[in-house]
Amino acid sequence: MRKHFERHYAERIGWLRAAVLGANDGIVSTASLVVGVAAANTTREDVLIAGMAGLVAGAMSMAAGEYVSVSSQADTEKADLERERLELAQDDSSEHLELATIYVKRGLEPSLARQVADQLMAHDALAAHARDELGLSEMHGARPVQAALASAATFSVGAALPLALAWFASTAFMLPAVAGGSLLFLALLGGLAARAGGAKLVIGAARVSFWGALAMAATALVGKIFGAVV
Template sequence: MSITASGPPAHSDEPHSGGIAQRLNWLRAGVLGANDGIVSVAAVVVGVASATSSTGPILTAGLAALVGGAVSMALGEYVSVSSQSDSERALIAKERQELHEMPEQELEELAGIYRSRGLSEATARQVAVELTERDALAAHLSAELNIDQNDVVSPWHAAAASAAAFTIGAILPMLAILLPPAAWRIPVTFVAVIVALAITGAVSAHIGGSSRLRATVRVVIGGALALAATYGIGAMLGASGIV
């Protein structure tokens, strides 16, 4: 009986394809953006709605929070990921230059890395030579820096995902506060936000492979506290006659 091996076994719960860094970064930015959009805009509109029942101020405040938050999220992600990608590209350029100027020293360095990981002198040398012959730059980036030159994260992808997700998340509290009758606006918004946060918490935990219950409880409690705080402030301002 013969067994044909087509490659190493793949596990369904482990990423084996390329572009993992960019996809995870996109998902992370999207989930965080949606969560922030839900909480921040809901807090603003609930605070205003607790001070006044007029639709105009609620709509104005909600739209301002939506636009400002989306731009802020996109800019923050772009700056953060740009710094990361610039650092990775600088490291790639430095490694490429070192391989060009001192290939023998770099080969010895690569063999030393594998020796430090437990391989024998001969095996480490053989692995270093074979990897260098195949793709020297990729071998050094992987062993020394844990970088894939074809998988450098894109700041534009992260920024776009964050802004879009923030906007999508913000639409929910806007609809929840504007569509129901005035007497039901705040209760409906509270319920809608709690449910939405539970969903984003579960999705975030699934992406990160952590406990769904813990992540869900964490974001739900945080969102509820934010809504309660802004509701209390708005109610006090409304009762005082300041607004």
């Protein structure tokens, strides 16, 4: 029999979320920082130093934030599994009934639901309850290190793009070059993320571009105001 193989978009949720978040933050935060500092009429060196500092600080912040956040999720999942393991040891019959009730609510006949519950629990009771009662699966399991590394790496790549624009653009055209180029990068990122996740390209590109433009406009305004005051 030929083996049937399917690839689902849900398999990409773990790394895709962290990667898109990291790259988006890298572009938006660094481009906004560069635009804001440049709008304050500072020197080219000051703009580049601020951008590099933003890249390093942002990458570390993303890694730490993702690691702590996903570790908390992993701790919660582990605690739920431990509690379920204890309940299985203390009251196995009630756990059989609980699992069967879940299958009845999903459309199975009560007798068939009990048979399914009995067979699944005989195979791996904890896995059956983790999947069908708690909604936990290996596909969606928390991976703190993977999330931290993906966020830090993609943030660095994203932040390097507006920095490269600032490096190669002349002082007179730095603002439009960084703003326009960064919006283009954001649109491409949104489109690629939408494609990878099975969503519409235009919607994915538009939503990240909108928030990126808003962030750069706000920091440019701050740079203009405080640059004039200082």
